[in-house]
Amino acid sequence: MKIPKRLQPLVEDGLIDEVISRLMSGKEADVFVVRANGETRCAKVYKDAMKRSFKKAAQYQEGRQIANSRRARAIAKGSKFGREQQEEIWQNAEVDALYQLAAAGVRVPKPYGCYDGVLLMELVQSDDGDIAPRLDDVILTEEQALEDHALMIHYVKLMLCTGIIHGDLSEFNILVDDYGPVIIDLPQAVNAAANNSAFAMLKRDVDNLANYYGQYAPMLKNTAYAEEMWALYEAGELTPDTELSGAHQTAATNADVDSVLAEIQAVLAEEEARQARLKAAEEGED
Numbered sequence: 001m002k003i004p005k006r007l008q009p010l011v012e013d014g015l016i017d018e019v020i021s022r023l024m025s026g027k028e029a030d031v032f033v034v035r036a037n038g039e040t041r042c043a044k045v046y047k048d049a050m051k052r053s054f055k056k057a058a059q060y061q062e063g064r065q066i067a068n069s070r071r072a073r074a075i076a077k078g079s080k081f082g083r084e085q086q087e088e089i090w091q092n093a094e095v096d097a098l099y100q101l102a103a104a105g106v107r108v109p110k111p112y113g114c115y116d117g118v119l120l121m122e123l124v125q126s127d128d129g130d131i132a133p134r135l136d137d138v139i140l141t142e143e144q145a146l147e148d149h150a151l152m153i154h155y156v157k158l159m160l161c162t163g164i165i166h167g168d169l170s171e172f173n174i175l176v177d178d179y180g181p182v183i184i185d186l187p188q189a190v191n192a193a194a195n196n197s198a199f200a201m202l203k204r205d206v207d208n209l210a211n212y213y214g215q216y217a218p219m220l221k222n223t224a225y226a227e228e229m230w231a232l233y234e235a236g237e238l239t240p241d242t243e244l245s246g247a248h249q250t251a252a253t254n255a256d257v258d259s260v261l262a263e264i265q266a267v268l269a270e271e272e273a274r275q276a277r278l279k280a281a282e283e284g285e286d
Helices: 008-012 057-061 069-077 080-104 142-161 198-213 218-222 225-234 257-285
Strands: 018-025 029-036 039-046 111-115 118-122 174-177 180-183
Touching: 018 039, 029 118, 080 111, 080 118, 080 142, 142 180, 142 198, 142 218, 142 225, 198 218, 198 225
Parallel strands: none
Antiparallel strands: 018 029, 029 039, 039 118, 111 118, 174 180
16 A cells, blocks of 8 residues: 555654555544564554544543643643643553553563554454454454453552553553453543542443443443542552452441431430439429
8 A cells, every 4th residue: 555654754764664545534543554573563653642533532631740940841831842842741651551561461462662653553463364353343252252351450459559540541542452352542541549530430441341341241340449449549450460359348337327317316315214203203302
């Protein structure tokens, strides 16, 4: 196929040998199948901020550390340089997250580097060489749904242990190969410790998993893994080896109004009886 303009510099620099086909076009990037270093890989070409339709990007970037003070000032001012730096941070966030999560034991595509807004990474394929489908395109048995859901919850837990929340996790950014689910699309990855919306995003991610896998295993829709994980995380007790149950008892429980009223009435009756005894005793003395 004709080499896309954004990929031409990588071809000229020898980072890509051949552009084979367009794999998909998404809200934040176009993805191409390429040959590089003798292997079939994929090239994710990020769209410019003005063309990208990812909603509430600023909310996801809250809490990300910017070490360079000049860069931070430029971003705050919204200058052209600042916008360029913001874009670079957005793109590099995915590369950084891929390296961190792979090291933590989460299945993600192997990254090979990000060059001028193009991320080169592993193309997830079956053993037969077919491109792995998205979870949304896979039919599951109840047993497989339970198994894969448990594995995904384990991955979410490992991510949280590293301080990362996916933030946009659903059946549309999970691939499934011969060995199970693979998590993709991480430029919006959330800093769990520094983002005020961290728990809300974690809960949405986990609820999306429960709702999707729950189509095949309905019992999953009644689990509370997000609340359980977050409570342990906030208490500093969440570890990669933590066994989760999917149950969570909130600290505040609804009061049993009838029981409370019954107790009040019992106390009042007891007080009335005590007053009656005192009155009877006084009258006896007279």
